[in-house]
Amino acid sequence: MIGSVKGTLAIRNGRIVDPVAGTVEEGGVLIKDGRIEAFGEIEHGVFRKSDVVADARGALIAPGLVDVGAFAIDPKAATAGGITTSLLMPDQAPPLDAPALIRQAASFPADAVSIVPLAAATRGLDGREMAEIGLMKRAGAAAVCTGRQWIADSELVARIMAYASAFDMIVVTHAEDGSLTKGAVATDGEMASRLGLASAPAIAEAMAVARDLMLAEETGARLHFRQLSTARSFDLVRAAKKRGVAVTCGVSPAHFLLSDQAIGPFKTFARLSPPLRSEDDRKAVIEAVRDGTVDLICSAHDPRGPEAKRLPYVSAEPGMAGAETLLTLSLALVQEGVVTLPRLIDLLATAPAKLFGLEAGRMAVGAPADLILVDDGKPWKIVGDKLAGKAGNTPFDGLPVQGRVLKTIKGGQPVG
Amino acid sequence: MADDVPSEFALPDGVHPFPHKHLTGIAGLQPWEIGFLLNEAEQWIALNRATAKHDDRLAGLTQINAFFENSTRTLLSFEIAGKRLGMDVVNMHAAQSSVKKGETLLDTTATLNAMKPDVIVIRHDASGAVGLIADKVDCPVLNAGDGRHEHPTQALLDALTIRRRIGRINGTVVTICGDVLHSRVARSNILLLGTLGAEVRVVAPPTLLPPAVERMGVKAYTDFDAALEGTEVVMMLRLQLERMDGAFVPSPREYHHFYGLTRERLALAAKDALVMHPGPMNRGIEITSDVADDIQRSAITEQVEMGVAVRMACLDVLTRSRRGVEGWA
Numbered sequence: 001m002i003g004s005v006k007g008t009l010a011i012r013n014g015r016i017v018d019p020v021a022g023t024v025e026e027g028g029v030l031i032k033d034g035r036i037e038a039f040g041e042i043e044h045g046v047f048r049k050s051d052v053v054a055d056a057r058g059a060l061i062a063p064g065l066v067d068v069g070a071f072a073i074d075p076k077a078a079t080a081g082g083i084t085t086s087l088l089m090p091d092q093a094p095p096l097d098a099p100a101l102i103r104q105a106a107s108f109p110a111d112a113v114s115i116v117p118l119a120a121a122t123r124g125l126d127g128r129e130m131a132e133i134g135l136m137k138r139a140g141a142a143a144v145c146t147g148r149q150w151i152a153d154s155e156l157v158a159r160i161m162a163y164a165s166a167f168d169m170i171v172v173t174h175a176e177d178g179s180l181t182k183g184a185v186a187t188d189g190e191m192a193s194r195l196g197l198a199s200a201p202a203i204a205e206a207m208a209v210a211r212d213l214m215l216a217e218e219t220g221a222r223l224h225f226r227q228l229s230t231a232r233s234f235d236l237v238r239a240a241k242k243r244g245v246a247v248t249c250g251v252s253p254a255h256f257l258l259s260d261q262a263i264g265p266f267k268t269f270a271r272l273s274p275p276l277r278s279e280d281d282r283k284a285v286i287e288a289v290r291d292g293t294v295d296l297i298c299s300a301h302d303p304r305g306p307e308a309k310r311l312p313y314v315s316a317e318p319g320m321a322g323a324e325t326l327l328t329l330s331l332a333l334v335q336e337g338v339v340t341l342p343r344l345i346d347l348l349a350t351a352p353a354k355l356f357g358l359e360a361g362r363m364a365v366g367a368p369a370d371l372i373l374v375d376d377g378k379p380w381k382i383v384g385d386k387l388a389g390k391a392g393n394t395p396f397d398g399l400p401v402q403g404r405v406l407k408t409i410k411g412g413q414p415v416g
Numbered sequence: 417m418a419d420d421v422p423s424e425f426a427l428p429d430g431v432h433p434f435p436h437k438h439l440t441g442i443a444g445l446q447p448w449e450i451g452f453l454l455n456e457a458e459q460w461i462a463l464n465r466a467t468a469k470h471d472d473r474l475a476g477l478t479q480i481n482a483f484f485e486n487s488t489r490t491l492l493s494f495e496i497a498g499k500r501l502g503m504d505v506v507n508m509h510a511a512q513s514s515v516k517k518g519e520t521l522l523d524t525t526a527t528l529n530a531m532k533p534d535v536i537v538i539r540h541d542a543s544g545a546v547g548l549i550a551d552k553v554d555c556p557v558l559n560a561g562d563g564r565h566e567h568p569t570q571a572l573l574d575a576l577t578i579r580r581r582i583g584r585i586n587g588t589v590v591t592i593c594g595d596v597l598h599s600r601v602a603r604s605n606i607l608l609l610g611t612l613g614a615e616v617r618v619v620a621p622p623t624l625l626p627p628a629v630e631r632m633g634v635k636a637y638t639d640f641d642a643a644l645e646g647t648e649v650v651m652m653l654r655l656q657l658e659r660m661d662g663a664f665v666p667s668p669r670e671y672h673h674f675y676g677l678t679r680e681r682l683a684l685a686a687k688d689a690l691v692m693h694p695g696p697m698n699r700g701i702e703i704t705s706d707v708a709d710d711i712q713r714s715a716i717t718e719q720v721e722m723g724v725a726v727r728m729a730c731l732d733v734l735t736r737s738r739r740g741v742e743g744w745a
Contacts, residue, residue, distance in 0.1 A: 188627035196543040196564030196603055199627060266544030310522055312542030
């Protein structure tokens with residue numbers, strides 16, 4: 001649809017989504033030197049003078065998505081899903097726990113997607129010794145992160161928070177009390193009991209949220225919960241926000257679209273962390289998105305090959321391929337009237353970029369031309385095997401959906 | 417016995433009595449399918465009691481017992497059942513297999529499948545593992561216990577025992593006591609007995625009851641004495657002592673005090689209530705010897721006997737299609 005571009009690129013005949021203004025208006029975008037030169041109603045003459053003019057044919061034009069907490073560098077999946085900035089989890093091999101490793105991750109060529117690493121809060125992510133988080137910030141880390149794991153040692157977490165706040169770094173935590181979830185592969189409930197799966201109570205999440213909130217309040221740290229999934233967690237976050245605690249939280253589409261019913265019979269693609277919850281909790285996620293308790297939506301992208309998933313449920317690794325379906329699945333919230341389209345793009349792009357201090361996610365003159373073209377009415381079917389990314393481990397395999405990213409533009413260049 | 421089956425549990429006209437390729441669990445079975453297997457099992461009891469215990473209708477077929485988890489009685493029961501039907505029975509113990517060398521379960525499965533068995537009996541310590549394997553092999557698969565999930569032939573043999581001793585299952589009050597949380601025997605029995613119309617109660621300390629167990633159609637109790645009222649069958653479960661590290665129950669002594677089946681406690685149940693136990697028993701912990709060994713009340717050895725008959729029936733029924741038995745193509 002648009003090839004490689006030298007000079008100016010004009011996209012006309014689109015519908016511009018501006019999350020900051022909260023509007024969707026017909027118009028186009030003019031891109032020059034990788035940045036947005038103008039957008040909205042653009043004079044015909046300007047188009048004519050552009051080096052390349054593309055017709056969006058009524059598609060949405062929105063900022064590229066900013067995905068907080070992907071577990072793998074997966075440019076194909078990101079591009080297919082409209083993600084132009086990906087915050088990489090420190091859970092790599094080796095873990096991102098040293099400045100050199102952060103620098104290396106941050107230097108991944110940003111042709112298709114900018115990789116912004118999150119620094120491991122502890123050496124080796126083992127939850128025992130604080131890592132060099134200040135130096136890692138200087139090396140390019142956007143925040144401090146506990147990784148997949150919860151840190152049991154409250155004193156250590158308090159120190160990490162206090163220390164990180166001196167560098168104005170957000171602390172991103174995984175909220176599941178590990179002593180409750182030890183050995184568990186599912187949420188307590190009828191499904192886990194029927195299948196005979198070791199399960200943990202949903203309050204394991206709220207317990208961790210409660211502790212981390214108190215520590216953040218005490219230390220003055222900025223706290224972000226990577227993914228929350230239960231009613232009680234949102235209640236705690238809601239109350240904390242009211243008190244003025246610097247807390248934010250993310251959710252992933254799996255937790256507002258699926259309940260623990262999706263794990264039966266033993267579907268390992270639906271084994272996630274945090275696990276899929278009860279129907280009541282699923283509804284609570286939607287409510288928290290609606291009322292603004294949720295600050296951002298993330299993909300939790302964690303591609304897993306058959307070696308990790310073609311196993312008995314208890315032995316399979318948790319995680320799903322989420323990047324490519326992030327926007328598509330999230331559009332369900334617009335279709336169901338939970339949020340407006342500009343608000344959804346805010347949750348997926350503008351808010352995460354702002355939170356982590358990234359120059360991205362904005363529809364503004366002078367901003368980087370990281371853009372997506374989206375046909376929000378396009379019907380298609382998610383097929384795991386046909387996803388563009390490293391692996392197709394999606395619990396949404398076979399699901400008919402509506403809305404798809406047509407084109408991703410990174411720094412003014414169409415990619416993918 | 418079939419005459420005692422209420423019409424809603426009888427095989428409807430024109431319906432195949434057992435259309436399933438595998439027996440991976442009780443979940444999903446219709447009441448008449450369970451009844452059919454029980455009736456088939458009934459026919460093998462006499463043969464097993466005779467001196468010459470052979471019926472060679474499965475001669476030439478190969479049965480692999482792939483036990484990824486240790487077992488003595490279930491393995492023996494399946495081996496005897498297969499041999500009495502004339503099959504070549506091979507046992508694979510995980511301890512001696514490549515599983516220990518890091519081979520994946522599905523690779524092991526592919527290897528087994530390539531040896532062209534006619535039926536595979538599987539025990540595995542992971543819930544759902546047997547279903548995973550069943551999807552990947554060409555022959556029928558029988559679940560001999562997968563994790564905490566299901567143990568369908570145990571539930572069938574328990575049902576057969578109850579039906580023979582009490583004369584019915586529909587309307588019977590059955591109390592299952594003990595470590596329900598970790599028990600596949602309990603899960604399969606809850607499903608089977610419930611499907612056939614029994615009132616099923618479970619009783620255990622709160623730490624050993626599965627979450628939301630009531631949603632499986634049972635009444636949950638923590639007071640054994642209260643649960644026993646009106647109970648016609650008391651099914652005791654083995655307390656998995658290896659898990660008793662002070663986390664689930666404080667001590668065997670305390671457990672016995674509140675959840676052990678003694679003669680005095682049994683008196684709280686219905687008159688002549690039947691006592692069952694899937695074995696192996698921890699005598700003096702979940703059950704006292706005088707109760708376990710009381711042949712008037714205890715059906716424990718009869719359960720073992722019924723186990724062979726039930727497994728013969730399952731092996732016969734599941735291989736009918738392969739053998740080209742009329743109506744089973």
